[in-house]
Every structure is written in C-alpha cells, then in structure tokens.
Amino acid sequence: xxxxxxxxxxxxxxxxxxxxxxxxxxxxxxxxxxxxxxxxxxxxxxxxxxxxxxxxxxxxxxxxxxxxxxxxxx
Amino acid sequence: xxxxxxxxxxxxxxxxxxxxxxxxxxxxxxxxxxxxxxxxxxxxxxxxxxxxxxxxxxxxxxxxxxxxxxxxxxxxxxxxxxxxxxxxxxxxxxxxxxxxxxxxxxxxxxxxxxxxxxxxxxxxxxxxxxxxxxxxxxxxxxxxxxxxxxxxxxxxxxxxxxxxxxxxxxxxxxxxxxxxxxxxxxxxxxxxxxxxxxxxxxxxxxxxxxxxxxxxxxxxxxxxxxxxxxxxxxxxxxxxxxxxxxxxxxxxxxxxxxxxxxxxxxxxxxxxxxxxxxxxxxxxxxxxxxxxxxxxxxxxxxxxxxxxxxxxxxxxxxxxxxxxxxxxxxxxxxxxxxxxxxxxxxxxxxxxxxxxxxxxxxxxxxxxxxxxxxxxxxxxxxxxxxxxxxxxxxxxxxxxxxxxxxxxxxxxxxxxxxxxxxxxxxxxxxxxxxxxxxxxxxxxxxxxxxxxxxxxxxxxxxxxxxxxxxxxxxxxxxxxxxxxxxxxxxxxxxxxxxxxxxxxxxxxxxxxxxxxxxxxxxxxxxxxxxxxxxxxxxxxxxxxxxxxxxxxxxxxxxxxxxxxxxxxxxxxxxxxxxxxxxxxxxxxxxxxxxxxxxxxxxxxxxxxxxxxxxxxxxxxxxxxxxxxxxxxxxxxxxxxxxxxxxxxxxxxxxxxxxxxxxxxxxxxxxxxxxxxxxxxxxxxxxxxxxxxxxxxxxxxxxxxxxxxxxxxxxxxxxxxxxxxxxxxxxxxxxxxxxxxxxxxxxxxxxxxxxxxxxxxxxxxxxxxxxxxxxxxxxxxxxxxxxxxxxxxxxxxxxxxxxxxxxxxxxxxxxxxxxxxxxxxxxxxxxxxxxxxxxxxxxxxxxxxxxxxxxxxxxxxxxxxxxxxxxxxx
Numbered sequence: 001x002x003x004x005x006x007x008x009x010x011x012x013x014x015x016x017x018x019x020x021x022x023x024x025x026x027x028x029x030x031x032x033x034x035x036x037x038x039x040x041x042x043x044x045x046x047x048x049x050x051x052x053x054x055x056x057x058x059x060x061x062x063x064x065x066x067x068x069x070x071x072x073x074x
Numbered sequence: 075x076x077x078x079x080x081x082x083x084x085x086x087x088x089x090x091x092x093x094x095x096x097x098x099x100x101x102x103x104x105x106x107x108x109x110x111x112x113x114x115x116x117x118x119x120x121x122x123x124x125x126x127x128x129x130x131x132x133x134x135x136x137x138x139x140x141x142x143x144x145x146x147x148x149x150x151x152x153x154x155x156x157x158x159x160x161x162x163x164x165x166x167x168x169x170x171x172x173x174x175x176x177x178x179x180x181x182x183x184x185x186x187x188x189x190x191x192x193x194x195x196x197x198x199x200x201x202x203x204x205x206x207x208x209x210x211x212x213x214x215x216x217x218x219x220x221x222x223x224x225x226x227x228x229x230x231x232x233x234x235x236x237x238x239x240x241x242x243x244x245x246x247x248x249x250x251x252x253x254x255x256x257x258x259x260x261x262x263x264x265x266x267x268x269x270x271x272x273x274x275x276x277x278x279x280x281x282x283x284x285x286x287x288x289x290x291x292x293x294x295x296x297x298x299x300x301x302x303x304x305x306x307x308x309x310x311x312x313x314x315x316x317x318x319x320x321x322x323x324x325x326x327x328x329x330x331x332x333x334x335x336x337x338x339x340x341x342x343x344x345x346x347x348x349x350x351x352x353x354x355x356x357x358x359x360x361x362x363x364x365x366x367x368x369x370x371x372x373x374x375x376x377x378x379x380x381x382x383x384x385x386x387x388x389x390x391x392x393x394x395x396x397x398x399x400x401x402x403x404x405x406x407x408x409x410x411x412x413x414x415x416x417x418x419x420x421x422x423x424x425x426x427x428x429x430x431x432x433x434x435x436x437x438x439x440x441x442x443x444x445x446x447x448x449x450x451x452x453x454x455x456x457x458x459x460x461x462x463x464x465x466x467x468x469x470x471x472x473x474x475x476x477x478x479x480x481x482x483x484x485x486x487x488x489x490x491x492x493x494x495x496x497x498x499x500x501x502x503x504x505x506x507x508x509x510x511x512x513x514x515x516x517x518x519x520x521x522x523x524x525x526x527x528x529x530x531x532x533x534x535x536x537x538x539x540x541x542x543x544x545x546x547x548x549x550x551x552x553x554x555x556x557x558x559x560x561x562x563x564x565x566x567x568x569x570x571x572x573x574x575x576x577x578x579x580x581x582x583x584x585x586x587x588x589x590x591x592x593x594x595x596x597x598x599x600x601x602x603x604x605x606x607x608x609x610x611x612x613x614x615x616x617x618x619x620x621x622x623x624x625x626x627x628x629x630x631x632x633x634x635x636x637x638x639x640x641x642x643x644x645x646x647x648x649x650x651x652x653x654x655x656x657x658x659x660x661x662x663x664x665x666x667x668x669x670x671x672x673x674x675x676x677x678x679x680x681x682x683x684x685x686x687x688x689x690x691x692x693x694x695x696x697x698x699x700x701x702x703x704x705x706x707x708x709x710x711x712x713x714x715x716x717x718x719x720x721x722x723x724x725x726x727x728x729x730x731x732x733x734x735x736x737x738x739x740x741x742x743x744x745x746x747x748x749x750x751x752x753x754x755x756x757x758x759x760x761x762x763x764x765x766x767x768x769x770x771x772x773x774x775x776x777x778x779x780x781x782x783x784x785x786x787x788x789x790x791x792x793x794x795x796x797x798x799x800x801x802x803x804x805x806x807x808x809x810x811x812x813x814x815x816x817x818x819x820x821x822x823x824x825x826x827x828x829x830x831x832x833x834x835x836x837x838x839x840x841x842x843x844x845x846x847x848x849x850x851x852x853x854x855x856x857x858x859x860x861x862x863x864x865x866x867x868x869x870x871x872x873x874x875x876x877x878x879x880x881x882x883x884x885x886x887x888x889x890x891x892x893x894x895x896x897x898x899x900x901x902x903x904x905x906x907x908x909x910x911x912x913x914x915x916x917x918x919x920x921x922x923x924x925x926x927x928x929x930x931x932x933x934x935x936x937x938x939x940x941x942x943x944x945x946x947x
Contacts, residue, residue: 001644003726031098032521032543039547047555047612048647050673053725054666055627055644059736061637062628062656 013045099543104474105511111465111492127946131476134446231279234307234341280342282364287340303345310339501537511536514941523595532936550601556863556917560610561617566603612648618871620651628652667861675857676714682932701784705777712773782843786835853928
C-alpha cells in the first residue's frame with residue numbers, strides 16, 4: 001500500500017461528488033442537498049487521507065514498556 | 075391610477091426585471107418594494123390593513139422617501155388625531171375587558187371560537203352595555219343588602235331596649251337589681267323632673283362591632299368630659315342566614331366590600347346631653363362603622379316603630395326571636411334572584427370573553443401597523459396636491475414569489491387603491507436606505523438550527539452568500555474533529571433520534587427554556603452525532619477502546635520494546651490500534667492532529683476567501699475580485715499553502731529509507747521568513763527549495779502590497795471613468811443653461827451622509843490589508859484548538875475507562891459482578907455528565923467560534939435585517 005491509495009481515494013470521492021451533483025432531486029431543496037453531500041464527501045475524504053498519509057512512513061514506532069499488563073486480557 | 079393596480083402591468087414588471095438569482099438557502103429571496111396609495115379614510119385603512127394581515131406576506135415599513143420629510147411634523151399630528159378616536163375606544167374596551175375578566179375568571183371556561191367580523195364599534199358598545207348592566211345589578215344588590223342590614227340592626231336595637239324597659243309589670247325586678255337603671259327608669263317613667271341630671275337628654279342606641287365598642291366608649295367619654303351614659307345592652311353573634319348569601323366565590327368577589335361585615339356586634343344604650351351633641355355622636359358612630367338609632371322614651375312609640383319596621387319585612391310573630399327563619403328566607407329570595415341574574419350575565423360574558431380579548435389584541439396589532447401609514451398633507455389645497463399628498467401611503471416589502479397575492483389584493487380594492495412596485499434583484503452599495511430589502515431565507519425543520527447559528531452572528535445582507543448552507547456540514551465536522559469518539563457520538567445520535575421520533579408529542583408540550591433549545595436543535599444534534607461516529611472510527615476510539623478492524627501495521631518482535639513496521643502495508647482506515655496501548659502514543663497523535671488542524675484551517679479559510687468572488691460579482695463590483703480577492707488568495711496560498719504542501723511532502727517521503735533525519739517543519743518555515751534565500755543543511759527537504767522559497771516569499775510580499783494599493787486605485791479609476799462619461803453630458807447641459815460646472819472634489823460613495831475622500835479609502839484599505847495579513851497567521855494558529863480539544867477529550871475518556879471501569883474487572887471472586895455493575899453505573903453517569911454535556915458544549919462553542927471569527931471574517935458582511943411579515947392569525 002502506498003501513497004497512490006490517496007489518489008485513488010480522491011478519484012472515487014470526485015466521482016461520488018459528481019454523482020451527487022447531477023443526481024440531486026429537483027425541488028426547492030436541491031442546492032441544500034447538493035452542498036451538504038459534496039461537503040460531507042470532501043470532509044470525510046480529507047480526514048481519511050490525512051490519517052492515511054500520516055501513517056504511511058511514520059518516523060517513530062509504538063513502544064511498550066511492560067508486556068505483563070497486556071490489553072488483551074480484558 | 076387604475077392602470078397601476080391592474081395585475082397585468084404588475085406581471086409585466088416582474089417578467090422584465092431579468093433572471094432571478096437562485097431563490098433557496100444559498101441567498102436571500104427576491105424582494106419587491108410595494109407602495110399602496112390608499113384613500114383618506116380611517117375605516118378603509120383599517121380594513122385594508124386587516125386584509126394585508128390575513129394574507130400574511132407583507133412587511134410594512136415607513137416611507138422615508140424625499141418629500142415626506144418636510145411635512146413629517148404635519149402628518150404626525152394628523153395621524154395622531156386620525157387614529158385617536160379609535161385608540162381611545164380600544165383602550166376603553168381593553169380596560170372593561172380586564173375588569174370583566176376578573177369577575178368571570180372561575181365561572182366557565184370560554185369558547186375559543188372567534189367572532190372575527192365584529193367591528194371595533196359593535197365590540198365596544200356590547201362590552202359597555204354588559205358592563206353597565208352588571209354594574210347596575212351589583213349596585214341594586216348592594217342597596218338591598220345595605221337596607222336589609224340597617225333594618226335588622228334597628229330592630230335588634232329596639233328589641234334590646236324593650237328588654238331593658240319592659241312593661242310596667244316587670245319594673246319591680248329592675249328596681250331591685252340596679253341603681254343606675256333605677257335612676258334612669260324613674261326619669262323615663264315619670265317624665266322630666268327639675269333635679270334629674272338627665273333632664274332633656276337624648277337616648278340613642280348604637281349597634282357597633284364588639285371590638286370597636288370599647289374605643290367608642292373612650293372617645294365619647296373623653297370628648298363629652300364624662301357626660302355620657304354608656305351601657306352595653308346585648309351582644310349579638312352573626313346570624314346563620316347571612317352566611318348562606320355568599321357561598322359562591324365568584325359572586326363574593328364581585329360583591330366584595332358591598333356587604334356588611336363585623337360580627338359579633340354590641341347593642342349599646344347611650345344617653346347624651348343635648349340634641350346637637352347627639353347629632354355629632356351619631357356622626358362619630360357612623361365614622362366608626364356602626365349605626366345610631368334614636369330611641370324614644372315612650373314605650374308606645376318604640377313599639378309602634380318596631381311594628382312599622384316589621385311591617386317592612388313580614389311575619390311579626392317571629393320578629394322578636396333572632397335569627398328569624400322566615401325573615402331570612404324572604405330576604406334570601408330577593409337576594410338570590412338578583413344574584414342569579416348577575417351570575418347568568420357573567421356566564422354569558424365569560425363565554426364571549428376570549429373572542430373579545432382576541433379581537434382587541436388583533437385591533438391593537440392593526441393599529442400598530444397603522445403607524446406606518448404616511449398621512450396626506452392637509453396644508454395644501456386640493457388642486458395643488460399631487461398623488462403623493464392626496465392619499466395615504468403604505469409601503470411594504472413582499473417576496474417576489476408572493477406577488478400573485480399582492481396582485482389579488484390590489485385587484486380586490488382596485489376601485490380605491492393604487493399600487494406601485496419596485497423590484498430589487500440584487501444589492502448595490504448605491505441603494506438608497508429605504509430601498510434596502512430585508513433578508514428572507516426559507517428554512518425547513520432541518521436547516522433551521524444551522525441558520526439560527528449564523529443569524530446569531532449577523533443576518534445575511536440581501537443577496538449575499540449565506541454561510542448557513544455551508545454550516546450544515548462544516549459545523550458538525552469541526553465539532554467531530556474535536557469530539558471524535560464513536561461511543562459518545564452514538565449517545566448523541568440516540569438522543570437525537572429519540573427526540574425526532576417523539577417530535578409530534580414534544581412539539582405541543584410546553585418545555586422549559588433549555589429543553590426547548592435542545593428540542594429546537596434536534597437535527598443539529600443528529601448531525602453532530604453522525605459526524606462524531608465517523609471521527610471516532612478515524613481516531614479509533616469507542617469510549618476510549620480501540621477497534622481492531624484490520625491487522626495492525628506494527629508487530630512486536632520478542633523482547634523488543636519498540637515495534638517494527640510491516641513492509642508494504644499501511645493500516646487502511648484510521649489510526650492504528652497499536653498506538654492505543656503504546657507509551658509514546660501521544661507523541662504520534664499530537665503531531666498528526668496538529669498537522670490535521672493546520673490543513674483543515676487553511677482549507678476552510680481559503681474557501682471563505684473564494685466565497686468573496688460571487689459576492690463581488692452580484693454586487694456589481696467585479697473589479698474587486700482582481701484587486702482584492704486575488705491578492706488575498708495568493709498571499710494565503712504562498713505562505714500557508716506552502717506549509718500545507720510541506721506537511722504532505724514530509725508525510726510522503728520515506729525518511730528512514732533515505733537515511734536522513736526528517737527536518738522539523740517549524741524550523742523550515744521560520745528559516746524561510748528569517749533568512750531569505752538560504753537553507754541550512756538540516757532543513758533541506760527537496761532540491762530547488764531555496765529558489766521556490768524565494769519566489770513564494772516575494773509573491774507574498776507583492777500580494778500584500780497589491781492588497782493595500784490595488785483597491786483604492788481601482789476605485790479612483792472607476793470613478794474617473796464614470797465621471798468622464800457624465801462630464802460630457804454635463805458640459806453640454808451647462809453650456810446650454812449657463813450653469814457653472816460641478817466642483818472637482820474627489821468624493822466617492824456619496825449617496826449616504828458620509829462621503830469618503832481619497833485619504834479615507836486608502837486608510838480603510840490599509841487597515842484591511844494589515845488585518846488580513848496578521849490574521850492569517852493568528853487564525854491558522856487558532857485552528858490548533860481542533861488538536862487541543864481532541865486531546866483533552868481523548869485523555870478524559872481514557873481516564874474514565876482506566877480508573878473507573880477497568881479496576882472493577884480486576885476484582886477477583888464473587889464481588890466482581892457487583893463491582894462491575896456499580897462501576898459501570900458511575901462510569902455511565904460521568905460519561906453523560908462530563909464527556910457528553912461538558913465536552914460537547916465545549917466543542918460546540920469552539921466550533922462555533924471557528925465559524926464566526928475565522929470563517930465569516932473572510933467574506934461575510936452580515937448587516938442585513940430579517941424579513942418579518944405582518945400576520946393576523
């Protein structure tokens with residue numbers, strides 16, 4: 001998995017935005033529906049892409065000092 | 075005049091005025107300024123306003139156009155006189171209704187049907203008639219009761235005296251019993267003698283309250299210097315028949331203060347020296363609330379009096395025993411009849427009262443609107459007045475969508491009313507003040523709370539881009555970045571869905587202030603919850619427990635403290651759950667969240683600046699896009715866009731494979747500013763960095779300069795171009811009419827009272843430039859609150875999990891379930907109290923601040939006023 005995943009994600013998001021732009025039902029709420037859907041898609045993609053990029057080539061790795069208290073024993 | 079009011083011409087105006095800009099939440103709707111010319115008749119004006127209120131799409135405003143200012147004083151006095159009669163009637167009616175309301179309070183719950191077509195006059199006369207009848211009846215009843223009590227008092231007194239001075243056969247008893255009585259009786263029997271100290275004295279009986287008898291004795295004793303004989307004959311308790319008169323609470327209130335009070339009473343025998351003194355004693359007694367009756371010394375006369383009195387009642391045999399059943403029955407009959415009549419009347423009034431009150435309230439609203447009517451000027455003669463002065467003017471704003479209603483209203487009154495329309499399709503700085511339209515943004519139940527958040531900052535200017543439509547998503551999104559926990563988000567969604575399901579029940583219920591605010595924003599809370607769930611998935615937090623949706627990208631070799639990275643695999647969605655149990659998790663999370671905050675901030679601010687473009691275009695100033703918006707964009711992009719690019723670049727480079735220490739972005743950025751043109755080796759990130767940074771910094775400085783100088787020069791250039799066009803026409807006109815040409819002073823924006831000079835526009839633009847450049851830096855830093863609150867939220871929920879919930883699971887043995895139940899209840903209470911309410915409110919507030927200050931300051935003017943139609947329900 002590489003940084004190109006972010007680009008594919010961007011393309012998918014762009015496609016979904018175009019779909020919601022043309023597919024929004026006509027009526028008095030068309031602008032609201034379009035704006036909300038496109039903004040939601042863009043914001044959600046942004047958050048995912050930033051998180052993905054941050055973990056692509058991390059500079060530090062997790063450190064655990066005590067192995068006796070493992071979070072699996074719940 | 076009739077052509078103006080015909081619907082056809084109105085439609086023509088609507089069609090002519092160009093394409094309407096989109097009429098939805100993005101901008102305010104189109105508004106039309108409507109002026110009605112009404113005839114000079116107060117009844118017609120009132121009826122017309124009533125009709126306007128029933129249509130409910132007009133917002134009346136005062137007419138401030140030129141020409142009214144001179145005769146404004148006249149029209150105000152005229153207006154006052156014109157409507158004074160109506161307003162007096164209205165006030166009277168309200169007062170009477172208030173009094174009737176008090177009487178009718180508990181009688182009958184009123185009928186809610188509305189008698190709408192009563193005019194104010196019939197309403198007023200009805201109310202007055204009823205009130206007078208009731209008042210008459212109440213006073214008649216009071217008189218009756220008054221008389222009845224006086225007669226009974228008198229009879230009581232006479233009987234008491236009779237007991238004291240009985241027939242001669244009983245005289246022996248008295249003689250032996252009392253010395254004073256002996257003396258009195260001797261005088262009474264044998265007439266006046268010369269030696270008797272009570273020669274020619276008056277005998278009076280007084281009936282007075284027992285508590286006041288002692289006071290009366292003292293007063294009379296002091297005043298007459300002891301020349302008085304005061305003897306309490308008998309004490310009377312309240313007869314039971316009187317109590318039955320007042321068992322009805324409502325009637326009691328109506329008749330309060332009109333009937334006698336003060337039992338038990340004393341019957342006192344007084345002997346006073348002198349007729350004049352007797353009269354004065356009577357006055358004193360009456361002032362103290364008692365009654366004085368002259369007593370004749372003659373037994374026969376007293377008897378005759380008693381007979382006479384009893385003949386006024388009926389039934390003499392039982393009159394000597396008090397209380398008398400038949401006497402009281404007869405009195406009851408008279409009193410009951412009048413009481414029943416009063417009750418019946420009050421019931422009628424109570425039924426009609428709510429509709430009367432509604433009518434009065436509506437007339438009050440109509441007269442409030444009547445204030446907006448500009449009255450005709452009465453000083454000029456009929457022929458000298460134009461149409462403006464001949465008729466009453468009423469100006470109103472009407473949404474262009476509702477123009478058909480306006481046409482129908484004009485058609486209905488077409489014989490009497492003339493109408494003019496002014497369409498305002500867009501906003502211009504040169505619009506005169508009275509033609510600035512109100513803002514109407516139609517919202518539904520879902521978009522209402524988001525628009526309310528923006529309106530609290532400022533109502534959008536007419537035809538300005540409305541930030542409310544973007545707040546529908548950006549506000550919950552920024553909230554979620556600060557609140558990111560899927561478990562807490564789920565609780566929010568649960569609460570919102572509950573309110574939505576019960577909305578038809580809760581809507582009618584009367585909630586207190588905070589609950590009604592929460593109910594008002596139920597869709598907002600739903601959006602907050604949904605976005606928080608998504609953010610919780612990204613941050614990998616469900617009540618501070620990480621989800622293992624995919625295998626981690628780290629693995630621990632045996633015995634090693636630090637994990638190793640799996641090659642070629644990145645955790646696909648969100649933050650890796652390995653960080654959750656790590657000791658140095660915060661180091662990674664802090665860096666990640668800070669960078670995320672900066673990226674989101676720069677993007678939102680850039681979006682805000684881009685929103686200026688449609689605003690400038692719609693306000694007829696497209697040149698501002700080039701001289702103001704473009705420098706702003708280049709300034710922000712060249713500095714902070716570059717920072718965002720550096721962040722992403724640093725993430726994309728595999729520093730370990732490169733073998734280079736990753737440079738600190740802060741140092742890189744600071745060095746770019748402080749040391750122009752050189753990059754130290756540890757800050758080198760990519761080849762060509764020096765050149766790129768030089769170019770970007772130069773662009774930033776140039777755009778700052780352009781921001782300062784561009785707009786003033788553009789304004790001056792535009793002004794000169796326009797004036798040159800008018801100058802040619804002006805020269806021709808002035809040459810023909812020998813008028814001196816216009817003065818050469820440079821004045822811009824001269825339609826309002828304050829004309830801006832050249833210096834003013836430079837100063838204003840300088841302030842704007844400085845504010846923008848400095849705020850770029852401070853506001854990007856301000857967006858770091860997204861990181862700060864998210865950190866606080868995560869740490870708090872971790873504390874709740876680690877210190878409240880988990881210790882109960884380490885308890886061994888039988889106590890474990892008990893401890894777990896108890897601890898989880900405490901955990902739930904703390905989660906709802908601290909995490910949802912406190913942290914939720916905090917994140918709400920900070921997200922709102924980011925919208926109001928950082929986003930809105932880039933493009934939003936917010937100096938409009940809302941459209942509030944006059945509606946008569």
